[in-house]
Amino acid sequence: MIKYHPSKQLMQKHIMGELPAGLSVAIAAHIELCDTCSKEFELLEAQQASVTFEEPCEENDSFELDFMIDDITQLSMFDQVVSHEPDIFEYEDKRVQLPRAIAALKLGSFMNAGKVSRARFELDEGPLRSSLLHIKPGGEIPEHTHTGFELTLLLDGTFEDESGQYVPGDFIMLDGRHNHSPRTKDGCLCFTLVDNALHFNKGLSKLLNPIGKLIY
Template sequence: MIKHHPSDALLAQYCNASLPASLSVAVAIHLEMCECCHAKVKRLEAQNAELIFAQPQSAIDEELSADAMSLLAAITENDDVDDVYEVQPQTVAITKQYSYQLPRALARIPHSKFMQLGKISRSRIGLEDGALRSSLLHIAAGGEIPEHTHTGFELTLLLDGEFSDEEGDYVAGDFMWLDGRHQHTPITKDGCLCYTVVSSALHFNKGLSKLLNPIGSLIY
């Protein structure tokens, strides 16, 4: 059962289309997996629609730019209906042992080949999103990420499998937002695939992994 969800503020930003692309994708994936948050978003979208259409048309027109008005006019004057296409399921094969079906929100977004370091593999998601970096992160069975904290924020959405850290156990659909106040050591018994978004480099706290800190800004 999913225990970790986006905040209400994040869901509101998603409904207002004010999130960066990588975070919007994360919320969209979570909504595919979580009926509770999906219902919240439907209510928020209905409330937004009511607020907009409750305004006089003159007030709506004042809020729209000339370009937006032109686009809206072009859309509404055309009675053609676009064909609805089906999104074909996309599968990623990380090794012969591990393959996963991607969520719908990621099916049409390109990603790089997986780069592997021990039991950890990472593939960059092809989103141009400023300083934010989004990835598919795979940890093979018995693997862990050394203890670290964050110089920015780290969003982790568990897509498949399980992992645990000092705070507890996580299942597919769990949505975790961490920053410099947190430090943890994710470890998985059976393996997992995550969608991650980071705004800056991780900071490793112990052992040989600390050697990565001087080049952390280059590899985050």
């Protein structure tokens, strides 16, 4: 069962269009995977719509709204229903149906480091980096903390760290207050979003810290 969810404040900002693209993609994908948040999101959307349409319009706003409605009513309408074909991502010997928000993004090539592979999504978001992360069975990311924030949305498989075990749909937000070492017995696939380099705490992985800004 999914235990980790985006906050109500984040979902509200998503509705208002106030979040960067990568974070909005993660929230939309989680909502598609999580029945609880899907229902909560529908309620928040309805509340926001009620507030928006009950607010009195200024004269200029009303003028622009009339133009918008005219443009919409003049559009050619089609009654043909186009079915949605599930987007399947294949990795190792698995086939995973990706959430539509993630499947719509353009993905770069995978880079491999041992049992960990990462491919970045082609989103121009300044310091934010959105990626598809694959950890092979028995793989582990060395213990680290965060110089910014790290969001992980688990899409397939399971992994665990010092805080517990995670299942597909879990939406995990971490920052500099957290140290962890994710590891997986059977392998996993994740959508990740970071805004700064990881900081490794132990062993040879600490050698990566000086160039962390170049590889995050």
